[in-house]
Amino acid sequence: MYICPMYSSELIKGTLRTIVLNLLKENGRMYGYEITQRVKELTDDKIQITEGALYPLLHALEASEDLETEVEFIGKRQRKYYRLTKQGKQTSKKKIDELREFIETLQILLDANKGTSHGLIN
Amino acid sequence: MYICPMYSSELIKGTLRTIVLNLLKENGRMYGYEITQRVKELTDDKIQITEGALYPLLHALEASEDLETEVEFIGKRQRKYYRLTKQGKQTSKKKIDELREFIETLQILLDANKGTSHGLIN
DNA sequence: ATGAATACATAAGTTTCTTATGTATATTTG
DNA sequence: CAAATATACATAAGAAACTTATGTATTCAT
Numbered sequence A, B: 001m002y003i004c005p006m007y008s009s010e011l012i013k014g015t016l017r018t019i020v021l022n023l024l025k026e027n028g029r030m031y032g033y034e035i036t037q038r039v040k041e042l043t044d045d046k047i048q049i050t051e052g053a054l055y056p057l058l059h060a061l062e063a064s065e066d067l068e069t070e071v072e073f074i075g076k077r078q079r080k081y082y083r084l085t086k087q088g089k090q091t092s093k094k095k096i097d098e099l100r101e102f103i104e105t106l107q108i109l110l111d112a113n114k115g116t117s118h119g120l121i122n
Numbered sequence C: 001a002t003g004a005a006t007a008c009a010t011a012a013g014t015t016t017c018t019t020a021t022g023t024a025t026a027t028t029t030g
Numbered sequence D: 001c002a003a004a005t006a007t008a009c010a011t012a013a014g015a016a017a018c019t020t021a022t023g024t025a026t027t028c029a030t
Helices: A016-027 A032-042 A051-063 A086-111 B016-027 B032-042 B051-063 B086-111
Strands: A029-031 A067-074 A077-084 B029-031 B067-074 B077-084
Touching (some): A016 A029, A016 A032, A016 A051, A016 A077, A016 A086, A016 B086, A029 A032, A032 A051, A032 B086, A051 A067, A077 A086, A086 B016, A086 B032, B016 B029, B016 B032, B016 B051, B016 B086, B029 B032, B032 B051, B051 B077, B077 B086
Antiparallel strands (some): B029 B077, B067 B077
16 A cells, blocks of 8 residues: 655646657667666655556557567567667657756746746745 | 647647636736737737637626726727626636646646656666 | 555546637728 | 727637556566
């Protein structure tokens, strides 16, 4: 029994694809479950990717030829590794750049009007 | 005829509510159309809130008692001003803090593994 | 041997936008 | 002064991207 102190996860919408592409870019190849655990670990449990979100996304990225797969067996249990295709590397770069820009824009919005007569000291 | 160099706007999903609450926090009171224009202006046209997204959101925030309204008339044309209620100020603060934290977490994710043997120099 | 962790998958439902449409007033421009 | 654009509201249908629930199966820990 554990509590989940996550973000009201509407925020994750729209960023998940980029997060996954970025992880694959940095790590070469990963399998689904590994991705969920890595994100959980890197974000100190603050972002937890659900499997219901991840697997369909991976399938879609494979269908669009941004990812390719190879299946391996650990004992009798299958693991499906994903890696970026050449096209996927471009997509990845584009998405990551876009996300960084978006974050900058957000920060402008969040900081707008700070320090004017309105919002003085809180 | 104009081109719209916007973000692949899946990114906006989830942040719109917070953006609106933040603007109202900083500006006291605003009306719908004003909000769309302010965001457009502040983000140098990079984020454009559609009316189909904004008005239902404002109505929902009013229904949840985070916002209250007062209608004014400019000539014969009506303007509906929105302002944060006391509860809305708390909601606003919570959402903004959450978004800032989320951005930090995202940056950790985007920068993970940078500077290791994998990703050297690009 | 029982529960938890690992590892995949899909389906139904919800939220949250986009796109399209509608109404009406005010201003600019040719 | 007519027509286009801008201002100002609103709602409905559809799409996208999740969550929640469920299912199967293997492996590890107690």
